[in-house]
Amino acid sequence: MEIKTVEALVSVGARYVGRAPTFEVEPAWWSEVEAVTRHLDQLLGVRTLVLRLVHADEAAIGRGGRVVYHVEALGEPRSGVLDETPLSEWDSIVAAHPLRATWADLDGPRDLIEWAQGIIGPRDFVQAKTWNLSCLIRFPDAWAKATSRFCSIDADIIEHIRRYDETLAPAVLATSREHRWSLLAHAPGTDCWEPDRPSVESVVSRWVATQAALAGEVFELDAPHLLPDALADEVAALIPRVDLSADEVSGLVKLVDRLPAIVGELDSAGLPITLVHGDFHPGNWRSDGTHRVIVDWADTFVGHPATDIRRLHDFLPPEKRDHAAEVWATAWKRELPGSEPLRALQPMSVLGPVTYALMYQRFLDNIEPDERIYHQDDPAICLRSALDMAG
Numbered sequence: 001m002e003i004k005t006v007e008a009l010v011s012v013g014a015r016y017v018g019r020a021p022t023f024e025v026e027p028a029w030w031s032e033v034e035a036v037t038r039h040l041d042q043l044l045g046v047r048t049l050v051l052r053l054v055h056a057d058e059a060a061i062g063r064g065g066r067v068v069y070h071v072e073a074l075g076e077p078r079s080g081v082l083d084e085t086p087l088s089e090w091d092s093i094v095a096a097h098p099l100r101a102t103w104a105d106l107d108g109p110r111d112l113i114e115w116a117q118g119i120i121g122p123r124d125f126v127q128a129k130t131w132n133l134s135c136l137i138r139f140p141d142a143w144a145k146a147t148s149r150f151c152s153i154d155a156d157i158i159e160h161i162r163r164y165d166e167t168l169a170p171a172v173l174a175t176s177r178e179h180r181w182s183l184l185a186h187a188p189g190t191d192c193w194e195p196d197r198p199s200v201e202s203v204v205s206r207w208v209a210t211q212a213a214l215a216g217e218v219f220e221l222d223a224p225h226l227l228p229d230a231l232a233d234e235v236a237a238l239i240p241r242v243d244l245s246a247d248e249v250s251g252l253v254k255l256v257d258r259l260p261a262i263v264g265e266l267d268s269a270g271l272p273i274t275l276v277h278g279d280f281h282p283g284n285w286r287s288d289g290t291h292r293v294i295v296d297w298a299d300t301f302v303g304h305p306a307t308d309i310r311r312l313h314d315f316l317p318p319e320k321r322d323h324a325a326e327v328w329a330t331a332w333k334r335e336l337p338g339s340e341p342l343r344a345l346q347p348m349s350v351l352g353p354v355t356y357a358l359m360y361q362r363f364l365d366n367i368e369p370d371e372r373i374y375h376q377d378d379p380a381i382c383l384r385s386a387l388d389m390a391g
Contacts (some may be wrong), residue, residue: 002028007056008071010044011224016090017073019083024344026235030056030374031131031225034138036069037326038126040361044077052091052104053371056318060114062241064375070094072106099368102179103135103146113137116144116183119174132363132371134298140248142173145182145298150366152223152300153315155182157275160296161222164213168206169293187295189288195316200324202283202292202388204312211305214270218302224362226355227273228266232259234358235383241361242380243259251387259354262347269344271332277361280308281315303355305332306344310352315349349389357382 006022020043025035025036033050040048050069057065058353063270067380070093103109112135116376120142128143129136133151145154155175161168171185192199194244214221236256239249247279277284286293309328313321360378 002026004028004030004064006039007065007066007068008036008040009087009090010040010047010048010071010073010077010319011094011106012073012076013052014094016087017077018084019087020082021072030067031129033069033130034128036071038071040071041079043147044073046073046075046077049109049127051106051108053131053373055370056373058373061377064291067283070104071254072110074110077390078174097368099366101132101146101367103130103134103369104368108146109137112144112146112177112181115176115179115181116142116174119183129308131197132367132374139186141186143170143184143186145184145307147180147182148296148366149180150362151180151298153177153180153182154297155184157297157300157310158182158184160275164210165206167291167293168210169297170295186294187286188291189286192282192285192287192292193317195282195285195320197323199282199285199287199292200320201327203294204309204324204327207280207294207308207330208305208328209335211274211276212332212335215274220276220342221275221302223275224301226276226307226358228263228351231263231351231354231358232256235259235354238358238360238361239312239377241384242357242383244380244383248384248387252383255350255387255390259351259377260391261288266344266347266351268307269306269341270336270339271305271341271344272336273302275306276303276305276307277311279305280311282312283315299359303358304344304348304351306341306348307352307355311347350386351383353385353389357386 003024003026005024007022010017023039035049037048044264049072050327051072054070055068060386123139126138128138133148135146147153158169158172170187173185239252278301284296286295312324332341357379360375361374364372
């Protein structure tokens, strides 16, 4: 397994107390911090929480290399374990930024934890993940999650989902729409990174049925919009903002002219605009072998449902893709007998990456500079993929 090399800049509140000795942990994903806080808790003798990424070497986007975090200690660390040399850039690290996530600010994760404990009672906790899109705290029987102002609120979306299928997503224990916090029941089992056929059949079919039911009310939901009819104008505005070669720009300008016709092909499938999960890969499915649920609803948007099957296609091994497409198409035909779902797949091979280019640019426009490294190259990668598929 890959590792990351961690440097922790530790504060008590805003007061800098020192730099921890460099250490290595796995997994290597920058956003996963459970092993980081476990090491620091033992080293410092107090509980710690990662506030945010301050710097990461670009070994591979999102993982590996040297990572520098701002870490908040929830008490005074034991003496003699930190390098207390003053840090010249400390004031700039803790300076307020208008795009900083609420949980990346001082006391941010602690506020989320205390809110959750006020509902479920005193519980031990583990900070599982923190990055520019969310902060995730695990309790023995529940999960607390904070999401960004530009993302959906998991619990809010799930409450709509469970009106049509109460088994498709974790139960909602509490929501704070003001803070964009969700408290969800634990979903037993493991992530389905390599889903078996029953899992694909269960999850895909049930999600399609729910999408069909939600289509009539989708514009009433509190979720961003990424609508096919708007793609041409939005991509035209995006192209000058992305680092692309002259040939790529020329190709994309021509593609923009073709997008209305490609969207017309998509419309011919007869599928409705509805709620799209937004990150419908099998790692966001949980299964205990009997019950299967979908998690991580923060990327949900109003758009075309074929976006989700395209996302799933990109994460499945080639030998499993046809089966997933057949399950998806059969489910839509059951819900809309006059539809031709398979006609959506070819145009979505182009429109899918175009949609994600816009989504990633929305991320970049709404997160502070230090954390843009997670997504900095994604709009260009997606636009190049759209060009390749359109070719």
